[in-house]
Amino acid sequence: MLLTLLLLLAPARAQAPEIVWARPFTLAQPETWTMTASPRPFTEGLLVELRVDPAVAELREGRAPALFLGGEPLFRFNGDRVGGCVVGFVPGPVDLAAAPVFVGPATLPERLQADEADNAARGRPALPVGDVKAALAAGGAPLRAADLRDVQREAMARVAACSATPEDHQRAD
């Protein structure tokens, strides 16, 4: 009883992001990475499914902290404000074992300089190795996509399965 009371009174702690699924992909047609102040083309990336604090998961209009994977802000296909499931990607070959997942600065991604992103990632712990292995195993073989539309279809299948937020299902439909 006392323990329960103490737990209730304890300050709420933001849920640390967890990774549950990851799948590398390649693109037959290059796309432009726009989540940066210096847009650049890319032809490969990593699609991930995370569990985060629902308060962080929601996509809002104003200035809000971004979810980062390694040195890049995550491009997100959904915003599960109820369950905290987030499906998104970052470009390039990603060493998931060395890439932290974290809530970074609220800078608009299009204003984000590379050094600011790197600084934000520096010193943060990487994801647990076991989680990474399990996520990659769950994701399976790399996706050979024609373009981002194929990646999006894969992503929305994940969203449909994981999200507890009605508007996510509107998107997935």
Place this chain on the structure above:
Amino acid sequence: MARTLALALLLACHRDGRDPTDDPTTTVLPPDPTLCADHPGEQLCDGLNAMTCSDEGVIASVEVCDPKATVCLAGACESCAPEVTIPGGASELIVEVDAAGPSIDRPWRLRPVVLPQPAIVEVTGPVVLLGEGGAPIADGATVDPGTLYVGAAAPGEGTVRFGPAEGACEASPRELPVTAIAPPPLAVRSLDGFPWVEAYDVFTSRDTVSVDLTAFVDRTDPQAVAYVVPHRDDWAAGDALDDAVAGPVPVSLGEVTDVWDDVPADVPPLQPYDLVVDFGDDGTLDAGDLLDGAEGPALYVGGDLTAPGPYPVTQDELSSGYWTTMVVYWPDPPTVVSGAMPLVVISHGNGHDYTWYDYLGRHFASYGFVVISHRNDTQPGPITASATTRQNTDAFLAALPQAFGGILDGHVDPHRIAWIGHSRGGEGVVIAYNDVVTGAERPANFTADDIVLVSSIAPTVFEDPMTRVSPHEVPYHLIAGSRDGDVTGGVDLDLVQYFRILQTATGPTAVTYVEGADHNDFNCCGVNDANFTSGPGPIIGRERAQQAAKSYFLALLEATFHGQAPMWEYFERAPERFRPEGVDLVLATQLERADGGADKIVIDDFQSNPDAAVSSSGGAVTSTLPGLAEGVMDDRNTQLTHDPSDPFNGMSQAHNDGAGAARGLVVQWGEGDDGLVEFEVPPAGRDVRGLEALSLRAAQSTRHPNTVALDGMLSFGIALVDGAGHVTEVDHRVYGGIPKPYARTGLGSGTGWVNEFQTIRVPIAAFTADPALDPSDVVAVRLLFGSAHGSPLGQVGLDDLELVAPGEMCC
């Protein structure tokens, strides 16, 4: 004996003492003494002899009429000048000007007169006289008895003189005074106070259509009735009025009479009608009747702007890449619409989806627009989103020959494009326009000139409105809700103070501020962000918010692209009194003409001459109220709590926007503090004849004790002062008041959200309804505050005091 008496009377009745038999040209025979035998007790004529017969059948008296001045008519000497009868009229005529020249083909601009005897006619002033067959009658011509028609080609005073045409009559011509007036609107709506009527074009089911005959004080025909009939472009004499939707309703001559009190709601938008006053009540349009409708409909029934339009709609997805993926909506087949259709591009906000705007896409397409709603790259920010808007517009125009088998090829007008964006997309469309108009971006398939309208739904303001988020001169519309839980409009964050964008626009602007609507009410499926807000104000929900959005957007698009100018009334008239059908919400609307144009004369926009005693046009500003503050319309802190030291509390028109920041005036008055603020009118605006309206914007100050105490709609007096010192005042509440701030809490103590500016537009006709005002010499505009003029107390922000000339808003 009797004969002797009669002759004696005959001699005695010579009026001027002369014997008409003295005139060598006139021979007056003595009366036939036997005539009275068959007419005892009557008055008879025998030549120039006017006789009175006794009851015994003999001549009792005889008057010999002077042939130079009189004739004998019914036994009495009457003037020999020609008589004229005016059917249904008095001794003078008021005729409506026919600018094309009076013609029997437009008999409603003519007044018939009946001439019982030949006459020589002359006209003066702008008067034109037509013969029975409609042929013009030359000045000085002799005309036969019959019906003549009086008209005029220009306003002014004149006469028709009917002189004797034959015989020895030397009487002065009969003179008929004629006043020619510009045709006044007959279809009006009654007001609760001076000037008692308004003459806007659009009526809704909340209105009663009345006929205003106050300009026609010459009319005396008690048989006059009014009809409201479907509009015709080909009115002709003799047209039956049997298709009337209202009437015949007997009208009160010289007054205002209600004619149609069951204006339908459930009809398509802008149904046109004409109004006829049928004098003589014969059920047809004849000379002497009044017609409002010959130069365009007398009135429109506003109709249901939320109902689908006349065209069936098809929607399908088009994608040439992840970021060029869109839903396309079009009238199907596109050939049902004549000519190429305008293109409407919808750019969603962050966390939204391009499939969430069917309610707009299908609605617009059903009225003859091609619409695309595209995937928008909003996560990086509004600049990236702006690029997506440009790219999708370009991609769609490029794809037309192939898309959907080319069905839309040739049916989309690439030179008439509207951009509508929501949230980050709403900022994005403004940035996109800025970047194209400044030449920073050069799309392949369109130019800045092709973007005819930009509209933002609750836009963010990440970028600087003074440099990047500027609509420049393109017509710009802003719609937002007071219950927005995301882009709140609050004073705590610069990036949600979207009125800053509006302030940088130099073209025509319009605003629709919807009380109780939240951010995602404007799409199908976003989170109910009203849940993130607090306060007792009503939350209207998605359905009602979207009814407002559909209505106001359709009005905007129809006015901009389809020439439906009456639709601007939904923005220029105060929504308290005039709203689209089915929109029973509290709204604040604004409509402003483009800056720097000839169609408005700015008295004070407060942007220059920071001295409160000098207007931006250089004139004197005087006040009897102590609480007057001129400055930047920027809340001093991030709280809405009342702060006596911050008269601009709750203002979100500016925020750290530098030298060009939006400025305004704040006026405060307490109970018993009646007072005024007077603005000298610049020379260019002193002759208000020909001008359309006096316009200003006003908002109640949120959480101010006076606002809290008033707790309702606010109004004040607006007056014109002429050079002789005459003051004509209108309480603008008769047109609609200024809403109290929405009852939302947060950002400090108290209740009330940010400023809700409302355009107040008083027609110049309201002031000139006072005949004592000299409209050619208006020297000042006076705003009068206090219980004698409107609300007993209050605090208001004011901006953009202007005189507006007639003319199109834009496009």
